[in-house]
Each structure stands twice: as structure tokens, then as C-alpha cells.
Amino acid sequence: MEFNYSEEQLALQDTLQRFISRDYDFDKRRGFSASPLGHSAEAWSQYAELGLLALPFPEELGGLNGNAVDIMVVMEQFGQGLLLEPFLSTVVTCGGLLRDAASEALKQKLVPQIAAGKLKLSLAAYEAPGRYDLSYVACTARESGGNWRLSGRKAVVLDGASADYFLVSARSSGKTADRDGISLFLVPRDAKGLTSAAYPTQSGARAADLLLENVAVGAEALIGEPGRALPIIERAVDRAIAALCAEAVGIINALNQATLNYLKTRKQFGVAIGTFQALKHKMADMLIAAEQARSMAIIAAVHADSEDAAERHRAVSAAKAYLGQAGRLVGQHAVQMHGGMGVVDELIVSHYFKRLTMIDLSLGDADYHLASFSETLRPTAQ
Amino acid sequence: MDLKYNPEEQKFRAEVRAFFDAELPTDIRTKLQLGRRISKDDMVRWQKILFRKGWGAPNWPKSFGGTGWDIVQQHIFEEERADASAPGQNPFSLKMLAPVMQTFGNAAQQEYFLPRILSGEDWWCQGYSEPGSGSDLASLRTSAVRQGDHYIVNGQKTWNTMGQYADWIFCLVRTSSEGRQQQGISFLLIDMKSPGITVRPIIMLDGEHEINDIFFDNVKVPVQNLIGEENKGWTYAKFLLTHERSGNAGIGICKRALKKLKEIAAEQMSNGRPLIEDSRFRDRIAQVEMELMALEITNLRVLSATAKEQRALGPEVSVLKIKGSEIIQQLAELKMHALGHDALPYVREALDMDWVGDPLLGTHYRSYAPPISGQYFNQRKTTIYAGSTEIQKNIISQMILGL
Numbered sequence: 001m002e003f004n005y006s007e008e009q010l011a012l013q014d015t016l017q018r019f020i021s022r023d024y025d026f027d028k029r030r031g032f033s034a035s036p037l038g039h040s041a042e043a044w045s046q047y048a049e050l051g052l053l054a055l056p057f058p059e060e061l062g063g064l065n066g067n068a069v070d071i072m073v074v075m076e077q078f079g080q081g082l083l084l085e086p087f088l089s090t091v092v093t094c095g096g097l098l099r100d101a102a103s104e105a106l107k108q109k110l111v112p113q114i115a116a117g118k119l120k121l122s123l124a125a126y127e128a129p130g131r132y133d134l135s136y137v138a139c140t141a142r143e144s145g146g147n148w149r150l151s152g153r154k155a156v157v158l159d160g161a162s163a164d165y166f167l168v169s170a171r172s173s174g175k176t177a178d179r180d181g182i183s184l185f186l187v188p189r190d191a192k193g194l195t196s197a198a199y200p201t202q203s204g205a206r207a208a209d210l211l212l213e214n215v216a217v218g219a220e221a222l223i224g225e226p227g228r229a230l231p232i233i234e235r236a237v238d239r240a241i242a243a244l245c246a247e248a249v250g251i252i253n254a255l256n257q258a259t260l261n262y263l264k265t266r267k268q269f270g271v272a273i274g275t276f277q278a279l280k281h282k283m284a285d286m287l288i289a290a291e292q293a294r295s296m297a298i299i300a301a302v303h304a305d306s307e308d309a310a311e312r313h314r315a316v317s318a319a320k321a322y323l324g325q326a327g328r329l330v331g332q333h334a335v336q337m338h339g340g341m342g343v344v345d346e347l348i349v350s351h352y353f354k355r356l357t358m359i360d361l362s363l364g365d366a367d368y369h370l371a372s373f374s375e376t377l378r379p380t381a382q
Numbered sequence: 383m384d385l386k387y388n389p390e391e392q393k394f395r396a397e398v399r400a401f402f403d404a405e406l407p408t409d410i411r412t413k414l415q416l417g418r419r420i421s422k423d424d425m426v427r428w429q430k431i432l433f434r435k436g437w438g439a440p441n442w443p444k445s446f447g448g449t450g451w452d453i454v455q456q457h458i459f460e461e462e463r464a465d466a467s468a469p470g471q472n473p474f475s476l477k478m479l480a481p482v483m484q485t486f487g488n489a490a491q492q493e494y495f496l497p498r499i500l501s502g503e504d505w506w507c508q509g510y511s512e513p514g515s516g517s518d519l520a521s522l523r524t525s526a527v528r529q530g531d532h533y534i535v536n537g538q539k540t541w542n543t544m545g546q547y548a549d550w551i552f553c554l555v556r557t558s559s560e561g562r563q564q565q566g567i568s569f570l571l572i573d574m575k576s577p578g579i580t581v582r583p584i585i586m587l588d589g590e591h592e593i594n595d596i597f598f599d600n601v602k603v604p605v606q607n608l609i610g611e612e613n614k615g616w617t618y619a620k621f622l623l624t625h626e627r628s629g630n631a632g633i634g635i636c637k638r639a640l641k642k643l644k645e646i647a648a649e650q651m652s653n654g655r656p657l658i659e660d661s662r663f664r665d666r667i668a669q670v671e672m673e674l675m676a677l678e679i680t681n682l683r684v685l686s687a688t689a690k691e692q693r694a695l696g697p698e699v700s701v702l703k704i705k706g707s708e709i710i711q712q713l714a715e716l717k718m719h720a721l722g723h724d725a726l727p728y729v730r731e732a733l734d735m736d737w738v739g740d741p742l743l744g745t746h747y748r749s750y751a752p753p754i755s756g757q758y759f760n761q762r763k764t765t766i767y768a769g770s771t772e773i774q775k776n777i778i779s780q781m782i783l784g785l
Contacts, residue, residue, distance in 0.1 A: 128746030
């Protein structure tokens, strides 16, 4: 067993830490978030130069052949720096999905552009009445002579405001919540019949809603086999969840550090408030939560690339549920112990808290994944 | 024992409800129902309507122009108020300053200020916390130096809720640095139009302007604006805090939020079914409802015991404050979770009444959705303000338990 990052991974971590302190401090981040794009185009180019955007792709496509633990290194720093760029959507979720399931031709076309920072993608898989269920697909796909027509709606597409392409799930057969009958399509943003509404998110990035009205795409836009896309989508989302868990770990560590500093420096009643037992114990709980959270994020990362869907999903759901709970505890304690300073916009503390909260609410919250994990305990599920 | 309202109280409830139905302006009601921003004008307009009815001060005795209602009547009024989606009245004027002024102020102060509060003419804010004095309030440093018929005030107050609207501020100031810290504090009323006062907005984590820093630079305050005696302000301050905390239970608001949460959970869908059908989520609602059922009775027990024994509120209000703040936070959190991915959008303009949303987003993003995540973030303040939960637990352990 090996529980630590490799030397190469530590070097990557170091590079990102230096990048954040040099080019992405809290004030700069505030500016990026407030800009029309909602993130930094320059940072995106730098990620391309650093090779981050090529990380999960095979060498023959110009990639670095990285695994989910490499992604964990990056995402932890995305948490630490509250980075806003759509790395998760473009590289981890959609990039990983294309790597696993797209045709060679499509990979040849898209992957080098992703790696070069010239192309962004978002997964459009959730619909409002389905809440967190990927199998709830009312959006339809109708085939005619090898071409497809897509109609329906997709809600809260993460990073959807800046995506050049969407990976859209649509139903080609069966009933709305069936697991079978879901197909996946690559749809360009400027496709005729596609309308989008973009908006900021509570954690400072951008998302979008999509309306597809008889959007025409060719046979080459189909990813995987018709009607059999759900396992591909679930695999991509599981990988995204593992990455979100790593991001949460980065934030938890940052919040613990900030809170510890505050406990040591803020004085009331003539002493540092960290001398009060009630606060010491809360801080100790936060440290325990951080250690446990890291272990869970490691479990998720190690299983994220697994071909065994049941084993992978079980590990990832457990981690997402656990990180949701740990993030809630750490976020709420950090705010509480900062007192009034915890609820102001001026300090980064509230921004970490908000991001942790939004991570919990993305791709299934703690209760959703607790239910999912809990289902695997039924004797019939074995 | 009897937990039923008697016929008189039921009649009173019907009267209150009929009044809200008839008199609460629709535009204000809609804003409250949808969680949109409400203005000072809205609150003042509502105060004036209540004043005309004779209900300008539900918690004051009749001798000062209040309603003279007992604890149960006040509770009914507050419950109906929240249920009708009527705004709260300015707590700083009515529930914090007024009891202090009625108990420790002189006749001239009572005659001048109280009617102006009642009629909605004056808006008050609170000048307690300072950057270095939060939980340790008695360490405050804003100074007031006597010079002839005036005090000269210098310093900084912070977390002044709605201070941007205020005509007046009541302040704790240091008039002596001798003896214990608590012995050199005085309670001063300061006109916000006085030269030398600067108000600086503080933006909260939900992006809203609710609180402020207030700076005092050689502000002249007439000595007749001193409440009670010089250097006795700490006694009045603690009296005020007890009143503040007793109002923090917020049973009416919690009941309203619980009702809203159930409506949201019935409307939001989870894999094609209403979320309320999900037993894991429903259990969470049930858990909070049980806490609230208990707190409603605990609240009435505590308040009626003090009324019956004709004594001042004591440290037991800390129990109400801790539980009330936790429940309102839990309700806000559950409302946010009920939205699922719809908790993610941050549409700042959507908090204005005239916002017309993108029709695309509007197909699932309900009219109640825009403020909900911000409310969860914002409500984290409730376990921090008016004495943090940690401070309340210290009060319980020391003053009730003698530990």
C-alpha cells in the first residue's frame, strides 16, 4: 500500500501552489468571478501550458496518461485556491468520458484541442424533475436515416456558460426513468435549435440551462451505442464525484488552517480564543473530520478508474456522502468560530464555506449518496 | 395542565388574523412570501399601519402606548404575523431600546423618544459590538468624554444591523477606565445626523448589505441623551441583551419556515416523485418539527413563569436563544437541500420584485428558489449574534447550573 503522493505528484502540487500564490490570490479570484466569463481565460491557457488539460489522456493522443490520483492532486489545489475554471467539466468529466467511450475519429478531433486549451465541454445529463438521478431522461432522441433529432431540457449544466460543446443525454427508447434507452450526443453550442440561459452560481462560477428544440446532429455525434449510454455517463460522473471529493479536501484543509490561525490570534477576555475548551474541541473535531475526509477522498480516487461499476460506484457514493457531512461540519464550525468575520464577504472563509456547501449539493448530496451506498448493504444487492 | 387556547385567546387570534388579511399591503406580503428584499419604507409603512390600529408596540405596557398584551397574546400575534407574511417590526427600537428606556430612562426621554418609535418616525440601530469587542463586549473602547453639556464620542462600532437606515443609535461607550471594565460603561443615545458619524457598509456572505461599520469622530452628544447614570451602562446593557435573546426564539418565523419547507418538499421532484415521498428527507423535516413543537411550549413556559412571578427575564432565555437559532438554521438548510441542483444558481437581481427571469430557467426554478441558498448562508449569523451559542452555554453552565 502507498498512501502518499509520488514525487511527480508532489512536484505538480508544488507548481499549482506557486501558481495560486502568484496569479490567483483571493483578490484576483474575486475579479475573475465578477468578469463576464466567470473565470480567467489566462489561467486556462496556463493550465494548458502546465499540461493539466492533457492529464487524463493517453500518450498517443498527446496526453500524459494520468490517473484519478493525479486528478486528485489538481482538484485539491482547485479547492485550496477556489479556482473557477471548468477543469472538472472539460477535462475530468467530459474528457474522461470521451477517452473511455468516443470513437477514435472523435477522440482524434477533440482531445488535442482540449489538451491545448482550445475547447471546453460540459455534461448536460440532469433534468429538473429527476433531481440527482441520471436515469431520469425525458429529453428525446429520434433517429431518421442515421441522423438524430434531440428535443427537451437540461437543468443547471455546470460550467455550461462557456462550453463549446455539450454532451447531452437523450432518450432514444423506453420510459422516462428507465436505465435502458438513453443515448449520448455531442452537441455544439451553436447548433440550430439549441438555446441556453447562463447564470452565476453561489460559488462564483457559471452554469446554464439548455433547451433543445429539434436539434439535428449526425451519426458521428452519437457516443457509444444507442440506448446504452447510462453506464458511460455514470462512470464519468463517478469520476467527477471523486474529483469533487478531492476539491472538498483542499477546502477543508484551507478552512482548518484559517480557523486555527484565527483561534491563535483573535483575543477576547484578554486571551486568544483558542484557549477556550469549547473551541479547542470543535477544532479537534475539524482535524478529525479532515483526516477522515482525506481517507475517503483517497478511496474514491483509487476506485474512480475501476472497470467494476458496482465496486466503483459504492466507493464513490460513500466518499461523496462522507465528504458532504464532513464539509458541512468543517464549514459550519469554521464560520461559527470566526464569529461575525465568518459571515462577511470580505474574508475567504465564507467563500470556502459556500463552495463546500455547493459541492455537497452538486452531483448528489450527502443524503442521496448515503441512500445509494445504503442500497448496496441489502443482501439482494450482493 | 392545558395546552389549548381558551375562547378569549381564540377570539383574539381571529381578530389578529382578520386585521392582517385586511390591512397588510399586498406588495409587502408578496415580498415576504417570496423572500425578496424589503425596504425601510416597507417596514415603516407597516409600522404606521400597526400604530393606527393601536398595535404599534405588541410588547409594551399600556402606560407607554403599547398593547399591554400578555405573553400568550404576544405569542399569538407573532405567530399570526409570521403566518401572514407580514414584516417584523424594528427589534432594535421596540424590543431592545424601549424596555431599557421604560425601565431606566427619565421622563423626558420616555416622552420624547417612545412616541416617535411607536409611530414609525424614528428608526434605531444598535451600537454594541466593536472590532475588538464581540463576545467580550465589556472590553469596548469607544470613548465618551464629558465636556460641559456634551459628551465627545470617538471610536468604532460594528455589525450595525440596518444602521444605514437609522435616525438614531443607542451606544455603549466607555466613560471611565477605572475599576473593572464593566464599571466604566455608559448607555448613550446618539443622533445619526450628528457631524462626525460615518456609516460604512459591510457586505455579508449572501452578497447583501444588511450590516455596517459606524465610525465616530469627535461626535458631540448632549448629556441629556445619557440613559440612567454614568458608568452604570453595563447593567442596562445586560437587561437589554436578555430582552433581545428572549425574542430570538422566533417560534412564529420557524413555524412559517416549516410550512414553507413542506410546501417546497411537496413540489420539488426526485426521480419523478415529490421529494416529500422520500423518507430520508421527510425524516429530517420530522426531526426539526419535533424540536419546534418542544420549543414552542418551552418558550411559553419560560415566559409565563417570569410573568407570573413578576420578575425580570433571567439566564433561562439562553435556552430559547440556542434552540431557536439552531432550528431556524436547520430549516434554512433543509429548504436549500430540497432544491437540489436548483440551489446552485445565484441570480442577484432575482431578489428584486420586478425581476423577470429567463423563461428557460423559469421552467423549474420556482419563484421561491432565488433567496433560499443565501438565506441558509445568512442564517449562520443567528448562532453568532446576540451572544454566540458558546456564550449562551457559558451563561447556562455558570448562572443556572453553578458550574
